[in-house]
Amino acid sequence: MYFKWPSPEYDEQAAAIARMLDQAKNVFCIAHPFSDGDALGSQLALYHFCKAHQKNCWCLSFDPLPEQISWLEGSDRLVSELPADVDFDLAFLMETTDSRRMGDRVSFFERAKTTVHLDHHVEVIGLGKINLLDDKASSTCEILYNVFEKTGKSLSQACCAALYVGIMTDTGNFRYNNSTPRAHDIVARLIENGLTVDEIYKKVYETTNYNSVIIHGLAMSRTAQHCGGKLVTSWLKLDDFSRIGATEVDADGCIRHLSCIKGIEVAILFKEVEGNKVKISFRSTGKIDVMEISRRMHGGGHRLAAGAQVDGELEPVMQQIITMVSSVLES
Numbered sequence: 001m002y003f004k005w006p007s008p009e010y011d012e013q014a015a016a017i018a019r020m021l022d023q024a025k026n027v028f029c030i031a032h033p034f035s036d037g038d039a040l041g042s043q044l045a046l047y048h049f050c051k052a053h054q055k056n057c058w059c060l061s062f063d064p065l066p067e068q069i070s071w072l073e074g075s076d077r078l079v080s081e082l083p084a085d086v087d088f089d090l091a092f093l094m095e096t097t098d099s100r101r102m103g104d105r106v107s108f109f110e111r112a113k114t115t116v117h118l119d120h121h122v123e124v125i126g127l128g129k130i131n132l133l134d135d136k137a138s139s140t141c142e143i144l145y146n147v148f149e150k151t152g153k154s155l156s157q158a159c160c161a162a163l164y165v166g167i168m169t170d171t172g173n174f175r176y177n178n179s180t181p182r183a184h185d186i187v188a189r190l191i192e193n194g195l196t197v198d199e200i201y202k203k204v205y206e207t208t209n210y211n212s213v214i215i216h217g218l219a220m221s222r223t224a225q226h227c228g229g230k231l232v233t234s235w236l237k238l239d240d241f242s243r244i245g246a247t248e249v250d251a252d253g254c255i256r257h258l259s260c261i262k263g264i265e266v267a268i269l270f271k272e273v274e275g276n277k278v279k280i281s282f283r284s285t286g287k288i289d290v291m292e293i294s295r296r297m298h299g300g301g302h303r304l305a306a307g308a309q310v311d312g313e314l315e316p317v318m319q320q321i322i323t324m325v326s327s328v329l330e331s
């Protein structure tokens with residue numbers, strides 16, 4: 001069930017979670033695998049909130065962090081295990097559409113007396129005992145801010161920076177339509193609180209590494225047009241990554257360049273991954289619902305940005321998907 005902001009129901013739910021957080025002593029949180037700005041931001045915002053208000057908080061994380069966000073204060077405090085001798089009052093699950101994406105990680109939830117799930121994706125299944133899900137929110141960080149606000153407690157600079165990174169990255173630096181009045185309003189309050197935004201922008205959007213530039217270049221050089229230019233695709237093989245010494249994270253953003261090409265309707269990036277699988281990222285410029293397409297492959301996402309992972313060799317998978325999307329574009 002979704003909550004609509006602002007509404008008395010939303011207020012009540014946020015206040016109930018705020019009370020639990022207020023009373024909790026030991027808290028932990030978990031987010032989807034391969035952290036992005038909103039997943040890490042919401043975890044670290046909770047960590048800093050707890051730290052500032054005499055609570056203990058463990059942030060579970062299992063994958064390497066992208067460089068653009070790994071500088072966030074507290075990133076070095078992430079853990080992959082919970083201490084065995086602590087009784088947890090409360091656990092937060094952030095940014096997670098369903099238990100499938102979490103695998104065994106949801107089993108951590110059993111360690112806590114109460115569980116809270118915060119998320120803003122569409123078609124989320126509430127996995128907590130208490131859920132605050134709002135698919136109109138810009139980000140999970142926005143929802144978390146609404147909870148913090150109900151506590152009436154102050155937010156530290158580190159907490160504000162973490163919330164800002166979540167809202168900033170999920171709105172594409174305030175370019176997407178999920179840059180709601182509420183998202184801007186929250187950011188205004190973070191800035192009033194002393195947040196400096198230019199340094200954060202530089203770190204998130206204007207910092208990269210050599211391998212990332214090289215892997216982007218390779219993907220760009222393989223750009224191909226289909227359907228008279230309405231569809232553009234590119235691909236990366238496992239071998240490209242090992243040869244260049246790049247990680248999957250270094251390829252983040254490739255799809256954005258493809259989707260900037262004038263006249264396109266859909267951009268697709270195919271990435272070969274371990275275990276004879278192909279990861280597919282879709283972007284739409286508006287007309288085509290790529291979430292609907294990715295769902296046919298048991299993937300998910302949003303109308304304009306979605307992804308899926310399928311079994312098979314890169315080339316036949318590419319052929320099959322290009323044929324399928326072309327028929328959608330031509331229908």
Ligand SMILES: [Mn+2]
Nearest residue numbers: 038139140170
């Ligand atoms: Mn998010």
